[in-house]
Structures are given as C-alpha cells and as structure tokens.
Amino acid sequence: MYCNYCGKSIQDDANVCAYCGTRVGSVIARKRLVRPREGRKIAGVCLGIAEYFDIDATLVRLIWLVLIFGAGTGLLAYIIGWIVMPEEPYLLPAQVHAGQQVTNP
Numbered sequence: 001m002y003c004n005y006c007g008k009s010i011q012d013d014a015n016v017c018a019y020c021g022t023r024v025g026s027v028i029a030r031k032r033l034v035r036p037r038e039g040r041k042i043a044g045v046c047l048g049i050a051e052y053f054d055i056d057a058t059l060v061r062l063i064w065l066v067l068i069f070g071a072g073t074g075l076l077a078y079i080i081g082w083i084v085m086p087e088e089p090y091l092l093p094a095q096v097h098a099g100q101q102v103t104n105p
Contacts, residue, residue, distance in 0.1 A: 045081040
C-alpha cells in the first residue's frame with residue numbers, strides 16, 4: 001500500500017504513514033475540533049483548525065491575519081473560537097502497578 005500524501009510504500013495493515021504521519025487506508029477516526037495544548041501561539045484556535053482540516057498551521061495563521069486586518073471580522077471570530085472550542089484533554093501518564101518495577105533502557 002502507498003501513502004496518498006507522500007507516496008512512500010507502507011505496510012498493508014498500517015493506520016498511520018511512518019514517513020509523514022498522516023492517517024492512511026480506511027481508518028475511521030473521529031476528528032474533534034479542539035485547541036491543542038502544545039504548539040499554540042496565543043490560544044490555539046488557528047492550530048486547532050489546521051489540525052482538523054489537515055493543513056499547514058502557518059497558512060491558517062496568515063489567512064487569519066488577512067481577515068483581521070482586511071475585513072476586521074477575524075478578531076471577533078478568533079475570540080468566539082477561543083470561547084467555543086474546547087481544549088485538548090490532558091494526556092495522563094501510564095500507571096505503574098505496585099508489584100512492577102520500572103527500568104530505564
């Protein structure tokens with residue numbers, strides 16, 4: 001099987017391309033529009049939209065700047081997105097049971 005985005009050959013049972021990291025095949029994954037906790041500049045609205053639509057975050061940020069300075073509606077839309085979009089849930093570390101030892105490789 002080949003990745004539709006980068007064109008590299010990947011395993012037939014792969015869910016994610018090992019080279020570019022995009023979802024491949026018939027993976028049914030439910031995407032949510034959330035504000036990521038890492039990689040955001042102000043509130044993560046542009047990064048959340050970029051991840052949801054699988055496009056470059058810089059492109060979304062540039063379009064947002066044009067909306068802010070061009071039409072003036074971008075600032076209001078950003079504030080509404082900040083309020084409406086939920087934050088990404090925290091990733092909890094794996095739990096270690098009392099009888100197990102943790103070893104560093």
